[in-house]
Amino acid sequence: MLTISQLAATANVTVRTVRHYHHIGLLPEPERDASGYRRYGAQAAVDLIRIRTLADAGVPLARIDALLHAQPDEFDAALTDIDAALQRKIEQLTTYRRRITELAGGERLVLPPEVVALLDRMRGLGVSERRVLLERDAWILMQALDPHLVPRRIREKNAGFDDPEATRLYLACDQSVDWDPDDPRLDQLIDDLDAWETRHERDSSQAGYPKLVSARVCEASPAWQRIISALTHRAEQRHRHRPAAPNNRPDS
Amino acid sequence: MLTISQLAATANVTVRTVRHYHHIGLLPEPERDASGYRRYGAQAAVDLIRIRTLADAGVPLARIDALLHAQPDEFDAALTDIDAALQRKIEQLTTYRRRITELAGGERLVLPPEVVALLDRMRGLGVSERRVLLERDAWILMQALDPHLVPRRIREKNAGFDDPEATRLYLACDQSVDWDPDDPRLDQLIDDLDAWETRHERDSSQAGYPKLVSARVCEASPAWQRIISALTHRAEQRHRHRPAAPNNRPDS
DNA sequence: GGTTGACCCTGACCCTACGTCAGGGTTGGA
DNA sequence: TCCAACCCTGACGTAGGGTCAGGGTCAACC
Incomplete structure (x- = not known):
């Protein structure tokens, strides 16, 4: 069983982030041990990594919550959607890069x-x-x-x-x-x-x-x-x- | 002379955004007309577009403020810096895209x-x-x-x-x-x-x-x-x- | 058994970059 | 004259946490 910091480390997030996800109900609260510490199993690690994978891609936490409880076909559709959004964002950033280089050049x-x-x-x-x-x-x-x-x-x-x-x-x-x-x-x-x-x-x-x-x-x-x-x-x-x-x- | 919404439109931002920039001192408050409306000249449009160009690239407003009052050489160095950060972000997003496609596949x-x-x-x-x-x-x-x-x-x-x-x-x-x-x-x-x-x-x-x-x-x-x-x-x-x-x- | 340092807990306020609403004045065209 | 579309200030809300306060636990070492 894992402590909260061990769990956080496996998903590369802070302890505060894990607690935040508990607070908003995105990640279920696990059992506590005798001294009131949270104790996590492997499924929590799986869940947390899935959450972060989506969050890193820019999906709002509220939508992640809905997604994780969705039917597989809805889930797949959403993934396609998210992927397209990511691609758009990449293209955006590329054009921003071009514009940045023009910043020095006055009225251009x-x-x-x-x-x-x-x-x-x-x-x-x-x-x-x-x-x-x-x-x-x-x-x-x-x-x-x-x-x-x-x-x-x-x-x-x-x-x-x-x-x-x-x-x-x-x-x-x-x-x-x-x-x-x-x-x-x-x-x-x-x-x-x-x-x-x-x-x-x-x-x-x-x-x-x-x-x-x-x-x-x-x-x-x-x-x-x-x-x-x-x-x-x-x-x-x-x-x-x-x-x-x-x-x-x-x-x- | 431009009203606040005309100014906002030329830089593709909301009126609220312009007022926000006034509030934090990023964009100077212009003169007011007889009825208290803000009236903008062309320089405000130039400034606002420069600000948005940097903000769109992900530069925090606090840093933009510092940048606009910096020496040209500092400014150029910062631009190189920002461009590199943008490139890193693009690469990040690309790997996130790959990971998203693996979300369906269990423990991978x-x-x-x-x-x-x-x-x-x-x-x-x-x-x-x-x-x-x-x-x-x-x-x-x-x-x-x-x-x-x-x-x-x-x-x-x-x-x-x-x-x-x-x-x-x-x-x-x-x-x-x-x-x-x-x-x-x-x-x-x-x-x-x-x-x-x-x-x-x-x-x-x-x-x-x-x-x-x-x-x-x-x-x-x-x-x-x-x-x-x-x-x-x-x-x-x-x-x-x-x-x-x-x-x-x-x-x- | 005492201390030290690394953990853990809750609760609360702080941050950015605005969105949004309330409550009210101004302007310009039908 | 009226209405829609502007404008104003002020204040609160939002996401995704960071950070601090104030306190309990655990394991190791002396």
């Missing part, structure tokens, strides 16, 4: 690959990392709020960077963030932007592309505040002579 | 293969299932109490079944369990057993082999009680004329 985990490629393209063109991060955040919010919009916007953005003049203006805007609002280069930039807008005003597929600007950046940059107000002013003047095209898109 | 899980082979050999020789189960229990207890004894006993047992006369006697004993204690066949059996014992008395490698009997069986079988007492009596008589060989081995 959060955004679809097309967007990641776009951000990398911006970096390659010389866009400042600060701007790229703002762009990233905008994509994340768009993804959360209106995911079906993303593919079209990606095409539009990429088309923008296919146009050399648009790209030049974008980079100039990016660099102008820290300029003094009285910097003479700003006048030239505003003229160029206005000219570009005038040329593309009807082309809704790229509508307002260089205006895609985070509100937070505007607040922080006097130079940009000047650009925005100047462009808005000129656009209004132009539209006094033409019918207004609806072109207001709130940006997050 | 509980005993070493040599013992299982021995029990199968007994079944093949025609030993009753009741006897085999008693034998199985004896092996389980021996395994728990004195594992290093098992290999030698296996050799002895197998040697016993290599001897046709010993095997015949064993089978006869097995069948005699339910006989009436006055059954005339018992007299013949006792004579044969006594003769065998006399012949093998000095051969310690098989000492008392047919006597290997569970105490519980003896109690339940009047026929066996007669066999035991008769053999004991005869042995004593014989030993009155010869020096006694030490041959007492308590059988669990």
Whole structure:
């Protein structure tokens, strides 16, 4: 006959675990000896090992209890079931392993690959990392709020960077963030932007592309505040002579 | 800006999970809007997804907290560590899968293969299932109490079944369990057993082999009680004329 | 026969990572 | 105006044990 610790050792569990199984009625309480110690026979070892085999496979104890009192055919069905669950879990863990290796790599985990490629393209063109991060955040919010919009916007953005003049203006805007609002280069930039807008005003597929600007950046940059107000002013003047095209898109 | 449920959805977790992470300080509490609702930016989504990536891989939340504030080199080391743990877990689950398939097959899980082979050999020789189960229990207890004894006993047992006369006697004993204690066949059996014992008395490698009997069986079988007492009596008589060989081995 | 260390007992609280319920306020569309 | 679908806090429940407290037993050694 075995003591509780001997029994526990044969099944590779702690004494506490055995007592827990008694407590919840999963393993029957054995006879006690004269001093009140539990004394186990071989059947207890068999039962305990069967229990642990199932528990190790992730089966909840409550279900194990039911299983051990089930008909053989139910039992077999449950085993098939459990085996399938195990296999699924293994596959899950394998994909988690892949994702873990991507943790170091910034936004790769959060955004679809097309967007990641776009951000990398911006970096390659010389866009400042600060701007790229703002762009990233905008994509994340768009993804959360209106995911079906993303593919079209990606095409539009990429088309923008296919146009050399648009790209030049974008980079100039990016660099102008820290300029003094009285910097003479700003006048030239505003003229160029206005000219570009005038040329593309009807082309809704790229509508307002260089205006895609985070509100937070505007607040922080006097130079940009000047650009925005100047462009808005000129656009209004132009539209006094033409019918207004609806072109207001709130940006997050 | 995102509400809590929108944030939760982008990371594929429940709202409760997000609040839990706030509560334990894993994810910083965001600003509230006028009505007290939490409002999240894109960085929260990035953080939450990173957290879940680690949590899904089985990293405890407390450790994730430490990891996110760690130096890049520590972080990388931890990732390697976590990846190795994942791989170990996958291998574990694979072996659990194998064990699950053996659950239907009786003692295979509980005993070493040599013992299982021995029990199968007994079944093949025609030993009753009741006897085999008693034998199985004896092996389980021996395994728990004195594992290093098992290999030698296996050799002895197998040697016993290599001897046709010993095997015949064993089978006869097995069948005699339910006989009436006055059954005339018992007299013949006792004579044969006594003769065998006399012949093998000095051969310690098989000492008392047919006597290997569970105490519980003896109690339940009047026929066996007669066999035991008769053999004991005869042995004593014989030993009155010869020096006694030490041959007492308590059988669990 | 006294001590020591390894066991055994019950009962109770602690842990993680949330789930769930109660009780109530907010929002947005029909 | 109403309803469903959100949001809030606070509190308790869950599995599968770990750990501690407070005490009894057993076997060996001195």
